[in-house]
Amino acid sequence: xxxxxxxxxxxxxxxxxxxxxxxxxxxxxxxxxxxxxxxxxxxxxxxxxxxxxxxxxxxxxxxxxxxxxxxxxxxxxxxxxxxxxxxxxxxxxxxxxxxxxxxxxxxxxxxxxxxxxxxxxxxxxxxxxxxxxxxxxxxxxxxxxxxxxxxxxxxxxxxxxxxxxxxxxxxxxxxxxxxxxxxxxxxxxxxxxxxxxxxxxxxxxxxxxxxxxxxxxxxxxxxxxxxxxxxxxxxxxxxxxxxxxxxxxxxxxxxxxxxxx
Ligand SMILES: [Mg+2]
Numbered sequence: 001x002x003x004x005x006x007x008x009x010x011x012x013x014x015x016x017x018x019x020x021x022x023x024x025x026x027x028x029x030x031x032x033x034x035x036x037x038x039x040x041x042x043x044x045x046x047x048x049x050x051x052x053x054x055x056x057x058x059x060x061x062x063x064x065x066x067x068x069x070x071x072x073x074x075x076x077x078x079x080x081x082x083x084x085x086x087x088x089x090x091x092x093x094x095x096x097x098x099x100x101x102x103x104x105x106x107x108x109x110x111x112x113x114x115x116x117x118x119x120x121x122x123x124x125x126x127x128x129x130x131x132x133x134x135x136x137x138x139x140x141x142x143x144x145x146x147x148x149x150x151x152x153x154x155x156x157x158x159x160x161x162x163x164x165x166x167x168x169x170x171x172x173x174x175x176x177x178x179x180x181x182x183x184x185x186x187x188x189x190x191x192x193x194x195x196x197x198x199x200x201x202x203x204x205x206x207x208x209x210x211x212x213x214x215x216x217x218x219x220x221x222x223x224x225x226x227x228x229x230x231x232x233x234x235x236x237x238x239x240x241x242x243x244x245x246x247x248x249x250x251x252x253x254x255x256x257x258x259x260x261x
Contacts, residue, residue, distance in 0.1 A: 030152050093219070102221075136155055149193075
């Protein structure tokens with residue numbers, strides 16, 4: 001992972017940019033789906049929790065994976081039905097098409113890392129971005145899910161970005177950007193070594209100052225100007241401080257589940 005003492009920077013994508021040759025080049029962008037490519041459909045999660053009977057404070061998928069095989073099947077089919085219904089109501093985020101057209105014009109590879117099922121993701125891409133290419137697309141079947149960095153590292157490796165670590169080749173996302181709307185997106189990106197961009201909405205505004213967030217945008221196409229001039233993240237606190245805070249947050253977040261298990 002790169003040091004967080006310096007702001008994350010990437011070379012400008014604008015044509016004719018010359019003075020920034022020393023800056024790292026952006027090698028790929030990874031997007032979350034719900035709340036990032038489309039308007040948030042967070043009501044889905046309450047329907048899922050109620051439908052499956054997920055105890056408060058527990059993760060929906062993690063809870064389902066603790067059930068017996070036959071119970072898992074029933075729970076997953078309920079989840080899929082809720083997602084299918086929500087799929088028909090998907091609305092693109094403002095600036096979605098403009099941003100993807102821009103990224104494509106610069107030949108920057110794009111991937112998707114989401115906890116959604118395949119069907120709503122495929123539906124969204126076909127409906128709003130039929131000419132745009134995302135590969136790979138990491139969905140619910142991929143484990144471990146965000147906030148683990150594995151999905152993003154897998155995407156980086158699939159795009160040919162790898163580094164040797166402990167004698168093994170691993171995905172290298174140091175020159176990637178993760179764009180999302182939740183703490184899981186910011187933390188997964190941070191842990192993968194990527195720069196992170198938060199698409200701010202009224203519900204997630206508190207994450208703007210989170211140490212895993214490098215930059216905030218209010219609309220997707222705001223990223224165009226940022227990439228043109230060269231991405232610059234916020235200055236971060238030192239690594240040790242980050243780790244301490246991260247641990248504290250994890251304990252706070254999971255305290256209930258841990259104490260009851
Ligand atoms: Mg999201």
